[in-house]
Amino acid sequence: MSARKCAECGEVHLAGANGAIYCCGTLLRSVQMSGMFNDSKHFVDMPARFLPDRILADWKMFCACKKNESNLKNLTNFVENHFDSPGSEMEYWSPPDWRSEPAYMAKIKDPELKKFASALNQIWKQLGRHMKDCVRTNPLMYSLVYVPNPVIVPGGRFVEFYYWDTYWIVRGLLHSGMIQTARGMIDNFLYIVSQYKFVPNGGRIYYWGRSQPPLLVPMVKTYVDMTKDQKYAVQVLPILEMEMDNFLKNHEVQVKGRTMYTYRDKSSGPRPEAYREDVTSASGFVTDEEKEEHFSHLKAACESGMDFSSRWFVSPSGNNVGTLANIKTTWIVPVDLNCILFPGSLIKAITAVLWNKERGVWFDYDLKNKVPRDYFVVTNLSPLWARAYPINDADKITESVMAYVEQNKLDSFPGGVPHTLSNTGEQWDYPNVWPPMMHMLIEGLNNLGTPPAKELSLQWRDRWVRSNYEAFKQTGFMYEK
Numbered sequence: 001m002s003a004r005k006c007a008e009c010g011e012v013h014l015a016g017a018n019g020a021i022y023c024c025g026t027l028l029r030s031v032q033m034s035g036m037f038n039d040s041k042h043f044v045d046m047p048a049r050f051l052p053d054r055i056l057a058d059w060k061m062f063c064a065c066k067k068n069e070s071n072l073k074n075l076t077n078f079v080e081n082h083f084d085s086p087g088s089e090m091e092y093w094s095p096p097d098w099r100s101e102p103a104y105m106a107k108i109k110d111p112e113l114k115k116f117a118s119a120l121n122q123i124w125k126q127l128g129r130h131m132k133d134c135v136r137t138n139p140l141m142y143s144l145v146y147v148p149n150p151v152i153v154p155g156g157r158f159v160e161f162y163y164w165d166t167y168w169i170v171r172g173l174l175h176s177g178m179i180q181t182a183r184g185m186i187d188n189f190l191y192i193v194s195q196y197k198f199v200p201n202g203g204r205i206y207y208w209g210r211s212q213p214p215l216l217v218p219m220v221k222t223y224v225d226m227t228k229d230q231k232y233a234v235q236v237l238p239i240l241e242m243e244m245d246n247f248l249k250n251h252e253v254q255v256k257g258r259t260m261y262t263y264r265d266k267s268s269g270p271r272p273e274a275y276r277e278d279v280t281s282a283s284g285f286v287t288d289e290e291k292e293e294h295f296s297h298l299k300a301a302c303e304s305g306m307d308f309s310s311r312w313f314v315s316p317s318g319n320n321v322g323t324l325a326n327i328k329t330t331w332i333v334p335v336d337l338n339c340i341l342f343p344g345s346l347i348k349a350i351t352a353v354l355w356n357k358e359r360g361v362w363f364d365y366d367l368k369n370k371v372p373r374d375y376f377v378v379t380n381l382s383p384l385w386a387r388a389y390p391i392n393d394a395d396k397i398t399e400s401v402m403a404y405v406e407q408n409k410l411d412s413f414p415g416g417v418p419h420t421l422s423n424t425g426e427q428w429d430y431p432n433v434w435p436p437m438m439h440m441l442i443e444g445l446n447n448l449g450t451p452p453a454k455e456l457s458l459q460w461r462d463r464w465v466r467s468n469y470e471a472f473k474q475t476g477f478m479y480e481k
Helices: 026-034 040-044 052-064 072-082 103-107 111-127 133-137 163-175 179-196 216-227 230-251 272-281 288-304 335-340 346-354 378-386 391-407 435-448 451-475
Strands: 090-092 128-131 252-255 258-261
Touching: 026 040, 026 052, 026 072, 026 272, 040 272, 052 072, 103 111, 111 128, 111 451, 128 133, 163 179, 163 216, 163 435, 179 216, 179 230, 216 230, 230 252, 258 335, 258 346, 272 288, 335 346, 335 378, 378 391, 378 435, 391 435, 391 451, 435 451
Parallel strands: none
Antiparallel strands: 090 128, 252 258
16 A cells, blocks of 8 residues: 545545545535435445546536436435445454463363353454455455455444554454564554554544544554563554554644644544435534544544544533534543553643642643633542552552542442443443443552552453343343443
């Protein structure tokens, strides 16, 4: 895959001439606003039958015929004649390094939990995908971003890689002894960074304007820690530095005289994969400028991986009460992102700007209103997971964190800790509990190393495993949240 210029902005990035089909333009708008497909992602995942120039020329002729105006049947025929079904460019792939009994299975004494672990281990074989060679040889006919190695996908409607999902997928693969598959997925990201200097939100060209929490360095660290392949770490270091330098440059803001970082997206317009939904949520705004700002906040929330949540709502009065119309993601300096980026002097900035002495935890910071956001979010405790805190203060921090847990009754939930305590109907709000956030909490408390924190970490670990086991036993499914 060679770097190519985007038909929309002229910049070199993921989208080339196919950007005029999958990222912007009248064809995209007409199909997405027609309601042809229930899921807006369906159209932008459809492989093209012809090169973009041919499709756009045919589209121009289609639009010139007045009988085609607002004619859904004719528009549907156009799409069916020019595109194939989503997923037809992918093949199922069974990882060759899959093991029926990974080493960790021997450590599980409970026979029912061992059956549970064995059933989950089987799922690896269902989630493997390999791109057909046509994606490599004719990239302009697909929205899929070509990578050379097979991938493990999240599943469901998501049949491509996603950046921050892959961090936890790689950890799972490594713990399952699937070193080759994990290495291949990391190498895919290094392949993309070497050309574009970043890893996109997911493996589609319409994600060209944003990344996700930059977890490639932690992925490589986890791989090296488990394989002891120090040579690999040295070999890939220049590419890791390239990604990090590019991310820092494109996300920095000044807060109280310190350089910190926010989520953002540099594309324009609604999200192609959620076009109709974004246009609807922006309908209350009057000017094009207001709508464009709204789209940018929506896409920045997607870069966080936490789309959507009251965490990103800023009402006219400055609190977190509202709807998607109140989303202001780029106004907010997020604790988790700055922790991921914390090496060097940034730990001082995290403490100076995000640590709240009165409450004894870290809070996101509202740049617009210049105030900390005192609302519970799991990521308020993410510095523990990232070890982005003064290690010598572990006892003091343990005391304040345990008090915060008690104040918010976080130990009272029967399954796990909800991402927030605000019940808005958004998927990253109460009552939903997310596995990455539980990992963040459990490992973070364990990192503190104090007896109370380690005890709570073990309690939450066991409760989380048991609650997932019960759900799996009753339904046969392992749920996303």
